[in-house]
Amino acid sequence: MVQFIFDTLFRAADLALIAVALSAVYSLIRFPNVALVQYAVVGAFVGMALQQQGVPIVPAVLLASLLVGGIAQVFNAVIFQRLLRLDPAIALIGSLALSMVLSAGFLLGFGPAAQRFSVQVAPATRVFGVRVTEMQVLTGGLTVAILIAFALLLFRTPLGREMRAVSTNPVLAAATGVNTARVTGLVVFLSGVIAALGGAMLALRGSVSIDMGTNMLLPVFAAAILGGLGNAFGAVFGAIVIAAAETLITNLNFGPIVGQDHVFLPASYAPAASFALLVAVLLFRPRGIFVSEVTRV
Amino acid sequence: MTTELLAVRGLAKAFGLSNVLEDVSFSVMPGEIVGLLGPNGSGKSTALNVISGFLPRSAGTITFAGRDISDAPVHAITDLGLVRTFQLPSMPHRMTVREVLKAGKRDDGGRFAPVAYGPEIDVLLQEFRLAHVAGHAASALSGGQKKLLSVATALRANPKLLCLDEPTAGVHVSLRSDLVGVLRNYVAQGGACLVVEHDMLFIRDLCTRCIVLDRGNIIADCLPGELENNPRVVEAYLGKAIEKGGMAQ
């Protein structure tokens, strides 16, 4: 049971940062930006490339995240702002297309194989009968710290107040003297940074391949939609639910039912669990479990 | 006695805690053009939305052509012959005026039959002075032209009752009298109209009867000419400004 909780939490940590970034940016720019998941991969790859160039790991990750933040802004200005003028659905297609172009770039730049940061890996130690590794604790802690920092920014600073103001009512925010373009740009930047950090955390715990973006896409969306797109911290809750569903489906032993000792559902059904949950949510609660401030038209 | 075409009984509509319609009952007979009036926020548009099925009612019943349509979906209501227009009609930009007009009547010659543009389309285009823009994208029309197109399109559906939401707002003065003519003609051929409108002149020209709403209740049901002399109507429209020193006539 404890193991189950830990597995769920760590899987949730995989998803949470990217899902929060997705939700945050959705609250201002009303389309689901699929490319955000690829930004996470960019973050991880750039971080690893920097490390290979001799940059110590902490500055490498930070530098990579800032870079991805910048890239996110560039893509937003050059591609998404223009496509959004046509239609949010067109912008969604554009972000899918951008994801493909980015994957192609990864393939040429980094090759098809999974890559890792070169960090010391130690075997797991047992805590409460549960195996955890140093890296898990470290990256899990960092994930929580980043989430808290983002929450503080959003709810405790004037800048955060402006962000929330723009997301609830951009017209009024402008009328209050808020430069909505600047705030939006900043949130896009932050979403890039957070997604990149999320990618780096993933890479620190395991490895990152060019397919990671594709593999993470739907679970991350499931988490964000479950939490109510646009509600940044609903996404954390969504991530936990998705993680629990995925963990549960692979931990159930169907052996006794079929008269054998151990029969598991293939773990590759785990993503199907999260997608099915997503579809079910959309069928019965089309706007997610926490209805966000964003009213959809 | 002719039977009522539309009968609304005890209609109520609440959004959250605020009651927009409290207890509204009225009816429309065939051949009538009924104006639905009232100051801003009196619930006219909401009434239209509930009757046409675009909003669910909170209480009350609506019958149309002898059928209970209180909970019917929009398309079923339209199929019975109640067709509406919108206050701010937005038109598609990848369909021409002619196509939109054609689309007003469904299943013309069968669902999957090729579209044929018969002479009746040209007649309507002429009547509404849209012939010169027939091949243009519908979204490129001016606000007034869109209004006219939406009325023309609704007429194409041969409705028994045509519900219009502020048909004259933004429509050029010279076209208003045309509109009156077209609508009269349509009613003369057996139709009926329910018109939400601000323009009193238009109402006076067109309507056979007026219903005035205020804060979700009917405060008058009379001939257009009687409006000015109805103290409740004057009060609802002019409010306390009168006491404050205005209206010194």
Add this chain to the structure above:
Amino acid sequence: MSDFLIHVISVSCIYGILALSLNLQAGFTGLMNFGLIAMFGCGVYGAGLVHRFGLPVALGPALALILAVLMGLFLARLGRRLSTDYWGIATLSIAEIARIFATNLEPLTGGAQGISGLPLLFSGLRPWDGAARLALFAVILGVAWLICERLVRSNFGLGMKLIREEPQLARALGYDIDRIRSTVMVIASVIAAVAGVLYAHYLSFVGPELLLAPETFLIWAMVIIGGIANNRGVIAGAFAMQFMMAYVPFVKDYFALPSDFVAAARLMLSGGVILGFLLLRPQGIFPERVGGRHDH
């Protein structure tokens, strides 16, 4: 040489059918389906399963039809209360769920190794079998085109276009939006499934890799490059994309590029074409003819 050309044209025809299907949904009705490949999959696995369990080949299209109708209805039902972008994500999920099940339901689908050895169409006509297949595909493409053209030029087609842009107006005029959506989804799904059956018997192999999400985006690229809501345009788009895809390896040979190039170039082509066209020419090479042939 000409065999290869026949091959590329044959596959282009199949993708042309798929592009028509997507165009019917996204182009004319505004249904942004990112799970089109699942509809195609109904056809592919319909043919595959029939072969795997030794049933008569003719049952393949029948099974495909049943699966496709169910898939179309389910996706339409899912779209009833969702906005366009949510529905897009939902369709993508459905396609991925279908692929995951195809990969893991080994007893039924043959799992990751797929189903191989499906009978090749016209294999008895060798050496003219390739040409015969091409002729069949071209005819079916033509039929699909006729169906689509007829549909969008009918009264029903006006309803589709109205729903695409002004659903409120469509409702006020009495169009039953849910029913039109379901009808379009079912027709499009069946068209895509026909393409799937043809492809299965052309490749003579059925596997979960056929259902990968990038395949859907390839078809999107075809529709966008050709001209969304233009039936001839999307067929042209299908041919253009297929030819580009097919000739990527030649470019690689010619310039002696590394082999990663092929995979990357294919991704880059579909993604880049979509992005480039959306940004620079969103109406595609052959824009929609607003008003059809009746307005000048």
Add this chain to the structure above:
Amino acid sequence: MIEAQDLRAGYGDGADILNGISLTAGRKELVTILGPNGCGKSTLLKTIAGYLKPRSGGVKMHGKDVSTVPIHEKVRHHRVGYVPQTDNVFRSLTVAENLRLGARGLDRATTARRYDALMEQYPVLASKQGRKASALSGGERQILSLARALIAEPEILLLDEPSAGLSPLMLHEVFDAIAGIRDSQGMCIVMVEQNAFEALGVADRAYVLSLGQVAIHAPARDLLADPAMRALYLGGHVA
């Protein structure tokens, strides 16, 4: 303080909605813009505020040409306040946060001072400082949005239908508050209204628009006494 010259404007590539409108408003003056639905009232206010760029003509404020200055810069650098029609509070923010947003750019002490003053002025808000704005009633929201604009002490205030959706009782409270602001702070106020007679009761001057042009321009008192005005709303029409 505001001078609009021969404004023409419209949305996207649509037709002109304003067909050459000129308007002025001075210090300590409350000017109201009236007219039937679709006549271009709100568009005019949006063009003056800077949401919409004029296609021709210009807007001057404090004597400077500000035709192309976007709204947020006007608010920050030209002492302009703007209250949109509906949806004019940040629903997900608390009352206090709404006001603090209005006070952006001010130092702590000034913010605190003005904040307290507003709380004293509008007791309805004082009791609900920690509540989310979405929990307020329509009238309270209107007051809050007014207070949010006022905390920055603007010299020009643009109001888009402050009476929209208000009960008659609340409506008077809001209009009284507006008139009070003009009198006590000497502000220049431009107000778009549907409730013509209520607006004329508090305004100094009025512009009545019809199809994107000024049909009548007169002192409010005269208009109120004008049979043409009565006709416009109860069976007349301004051609």
Add this chain to the structure above:
Amino acid sequence: MKKMIRVLAATSVLATALPAQADVVIGAVLPLSGVNANGGEDQRRGIELAVAQINEAGGVLGEPLKVIYEDSGNVPQRAIDAARKLVSVDGVALVIGEYSSGITIPLGQYLVAEGVPHLNPASTSGLVRGIGATSFSMVGLDNVSTEFAAKDVLDRGWKRVAVLAMNNAFGQGVANEFGAHFAQLGGEVTTTIMYTSGQTTYRRELQQAESTEPDAYVFTAYGADGGLMMQEAYELGLQEDPWYSILITMHNADTPAEFKTGLIGMDVDYTADDTSYKAAYEEAYGQSFQSAWSGYAHDTTLFAAETIERAGSTDRPAVLSAIAELGAEGFTGVTGEIKLDADGQRMWQPYQKLKVEGDALVSHE
């Protein structure tokens, strides 16, 4: 419409202009991208070395031998498309391919249908046997290797093992065959876990396996997957129990030394008695073998060249009968003697037991 015709015309001109035929050309479809890219690259190296060796000795039929490589991208339909190009555009004499069985089988079936000789250089699934008459395997199939592995595992005293294999034709073949042999020899498979290749984590699968408390873990994995799986097994502390890898060279190069201490396994023996190939490889690429498959690809190429030489032309029927003839006679390459049975499958091949020492694999008897 006019534009479309123009596009078509332009592309067909392009198509006829490109291929240049002068040499003796054979085709190779390999996974040069995707999860098996390292294996594919190693195969390519083996083929390159063979081509160099052949052309140094005067080529085939007096002409230089040329191999056109096509990427399968690890996707069956791409592999078939690639083969189609090789067959109908490049007019190759025969096609070598692919790496994983799930792709080799449909690829082979396509080639059989076209009447083109197919040489399988790597896929060991039992299903390969059924591809068809003109398909030949230059590698022994699973039934041989898994029996060897099952025996080896039992000999080491591990009675209850958890089996992990990738969910594709090869993995399913290994899992089934190993399970059958292992049970026959008296062992017990506690659970068989089929994982999807290319994931970013295998923790779930590993934990499933662990919960059955086996004596040892028997697994097979492709390059990058294997590396990640070993790392996570290490992190989870599962390496307290022994790990045994079937076809260990597939992932050895992708697994850092620290995560595979004590790992043992088996693989095909690719250096038989002849060490000259090993030396040539190391000289050319500056590192030791990345997998067993370069040797097999190398031998496949030598075998192909020899049959074309014997056939006296690149005429397909002639090449086919030459393959049958040479297969029956036997041909010795760097992986030992290649002799084919009646189905065209290699009858025997040497295996070796290996263990990890640092980063390298050494023999472990």
